[in-house]
Amino acid sequence: MGERKILCVVPRHDDARVCDHLRDAGWDVAVAADLKSAHRLLHQHRYLVGLLITHEFSDEALEDLHTFLQTHNGLEWVGVFELHALARPACRELILDHFFDHHTQPVSATHLSQTLGHAYGHAALRQADDTAAGGNLDGPIVGQSAPIKNLLWQIRRIAKVDAPVLIRGESGSGKELAAQAIHQQSNRANGPFVPVNCGAIHPSLIQSELFGHTKGSFTGASRDERGLIEAASGGTVFLDEIGTVSPDLQINLLRFLQEMTISRIGSTRNIRVDVRVIAATNADLEKAVTAGEFREDLFYRLNVLPLHVPPLRERKSDVALLAQHCFKKFAHDKSPRLRGFSRRALLAMETHEWPGNVRELVNRVRRAMVMGEGRLITPMDLGLEEHLDAPSHDALDEARTEAERLAVYMSLQSAGSNVTRAARQLGVSRMTLYRLMAKHRISN
Structure with missing residues (x-):
C-alpha cells in the first residue's frame, strides 16, 4: 500500500512540527500556508483527507473558511482550534458543518495522527462505495439493472433509424429521458430536441403551439409565428401525453405524419419539415382506439417502433x-x-x-x-x-418533535421574529433554523 496523501493547511511555522510528525508516521504531506495556496494545490492534486489548523476567528476569517471548505467538501477535514474559539456559535457551526473531527490546542501529534487515519479510512470507504456504484452515468438514463440494460440496447437500435417511436410507461418512469437518449444517439443529435407536453397545453391553443399561425389569424395574433414542430426541423419533436389530444388535432397530426408538411393557422401554404417524431403515453391507447377516443390510423403511424420504459419497482x-x-x-x-x-x-x-x-x-x-x-x-x-412496533417509541418521538417545535417557536418569539438572533440563541445556523421552521410550519 502506498503512502497516504494529506494536505495540511498550517499558517504558522510552529504548526509545521505536526507535519513532520505525520511524515514520520508514513504520510505523504503537502503543506499550504494559507487558503489561497491550499486552493491551488487542491486543483492540482487529489487528496482524500485534509488537516486545517487555524488561529483566526474573526467573522471574516470564519466566513472565508466556510467558503473554502464548502468549495472543497470532497475531502474529510480534521481541524485544530483554540479552545476559547469553541465558545463562539459561528465556530461550532463551522466544525459541525464541515469537519470529520476536531482537536484543540495544544494538540497531541499522536492522537491527531490517529484521527487523521480514521478520516482517511472513512474517505477511502466512501470512494470505494462510489466506485462500486458504477452504472450508466454518461447519458440521461441512469442504471445498470437488466431492464435498463435491455432498454438501452433497444434505444441504440431505434436511434439508428428515423421512423416514429411510441414510448409507453407509467407516469414518472422516465419516458422523456428515453426520448432524449434516442435523440442524442441519432444522426439528429446536433439538431434541436423540442419537448411538448400535450396534456399541459389548453386545447384551444395547442393547434397554434404545434403548427404556428399567421398574423391576424385570430385575436392577439400580431405577427407570424412558427410552431413547435417547425422549430424542431432538423431534430426531434417529443409529443408527451399524446393520448390526451383532441380528435381535431389527431387529424392534423395524422396529415403531418403522412406528408411531413405543416400548415400554419390562417395560411393555405404547406411548409415541409424535416423532423423525427417521438410520442409518449401512460394511457392504454389500444383501449382508447376500441372506445373511439383515439384514431386507429394515427396510432399505427405513431407505433412504428414501440418502446417500454420499466417502472422503478421492476x-x-x-x-x-x-x-x-x-x-x-x-x-x-x-x-x-x-x-x-x-x-x-x-x-x-x-x-x-x-x-x-x-x-x-x-x-x-x-x-x-x-x-x-x-x-x-x-x-x-x-x-x-x-414503522416502530413499540408505542413508547412513538410517544418519545412525538415528545422530541414537540420539544423541538416549541424551542423554535419560543426563540423566534423572544427574538422578535429576528431569524439571526433566534438562530444564535439556539446555537444553530440561520439555514438550519429555516429548515426547522419549514419542518414545523412556523412562519416569522
Missing part, C-alpha cells in the same frame, strides 16, 4: 445508484455537513414500492437534502421512516 437494484446520482446532481441544495445516505435510508429506498417512479425518488431525495439535519440522510428525511 428495477430496484438501480435505486441506490439513482439516489447517489441525484445527490451529486443537486449538491448545491444540500446542507454543507451532509455527506450521503445512511445504510438504513438505502434499505428503506430499496423496500419502497415507488408508485411515483423515478420522479418520486428525485423529489424525496431533493427534499431530504434540504431538510436533513445530520451528516447522513435518514429514512425519516426521505419520508420513508420505518
Whole structure:
C-alpha cells in the first residue's frame, strides 16, 4: 500500500512540527500556508483527507473558511482550534458543518495522527462505495439493472433509424429521458430536441403551439409565428401525453405524419419539415382506439417502433445508484455537513414500492437534502421512516418533535421574529433554523 496523501493547511511555522510528525508516521504531506495556496494545490492534486489548523476567528476569517471548505467538501477535514474559539456559535457551526473531527490546542501529534487515519479510512470507504456504484452515468438514463440494460440496447437500435417511436410507461418512469437518449444517439443529435407536453397545453391553443399561425389569424395574433414542430426541423419533436389530444388535432397530426408538411393557422401554404417524431403515453391507447377516443390510423403511424420504459419497482437494484446520482446532481441544495445516505435510508429506498417512479425518488431525495439535519440522510428525511412496533417509541418521538417545535417557536418569539438572533440563541445556523421552521410550519 502506498503512502497516504494529506494536505495540511498550517499558517504558522510552529504548526509545521505536526507535519513532520505525520511524515514520520508514513504520510505523504503537502503543506499550504494559507487558503489561497491550499486552493491551488487542491486543483492540482487529489487528496482524500485534509488537516486545517487555524488561529483566526474573526467573522471574516470564519466566513472565508466556510467558503473554502464548502468549495472543497470532497475531502474529510480534521481541524485544530483554540479552545476559547469553541465558545463562539459561528465556530461550532463551522466544525459541525464541515469537519470529520476536531482537536484543540495544544494538540497531541499522536492522537491527531490517529484521527487523521480514521478520516482517511472513512474517505477511502466512501470512494470505494462510489466506485462500486458504477452504472450508466454518461447519458440521461441512469442504471445498470437488466431492464435498463435491455432498454438501452433497444434505444441504440431505434436511434439508428428515423421512423416514429411510441414510448409507453407509467407516469414518472422516465419516458422523456428515453426520448432524449434516442435523440442524442441519432444522426439528429446536433439538431434541436423540442419537448411538448400535450396534456399541459389548453386545447384551444395547442393547434397554434404545434403548427404556428399567421398574423391576424385570430385575436392577439400580431405577427407570424412558427410552431413547435417547425422549430424542431432538423431534430426531434417529443409529443408527451399524446393520448390526451383532441380528435381535431389527431387529424392534423395524422396529415403531418403522412406528408411531413405543416400548415400554419390562417395560411393555405404547406411548409415541409424535416423532423423525427417521438410520442409518449401512460394511457392504454389500444383501449382508447376500441372506445373511439383515439384514431386507429394515427396510432399505427405513431407505433412504428414501440418502446417500454420499466417502472422503478421492476428495477430496484438501480435505486441506490439513482439516489447517489441525484445527490451529486443537486449538491448545491444540500446542507454543507451532509455527506450521503445512511445504510438504513438505502434499505428503506430499496423496500419502497415507488408508485411515483423515478420522479418520486428525485423529489424525496431533493427534499431530504434540504431538510436533513445530520451528516447522513435518514429514512425519516426521505419520508420513508420505518414503522416502530413499540408505542413508547412513538410517544418519545412525538415528545422530541414537540420539544423541538416549541424551542423554535419560543426563540423566534423572544427574538422578535429576528431569524439571526433566534438562530444564535439556539446555537444553530440561520439555514438550519429555516429548515426547522419549514419542518414545523412556523412562519416569522
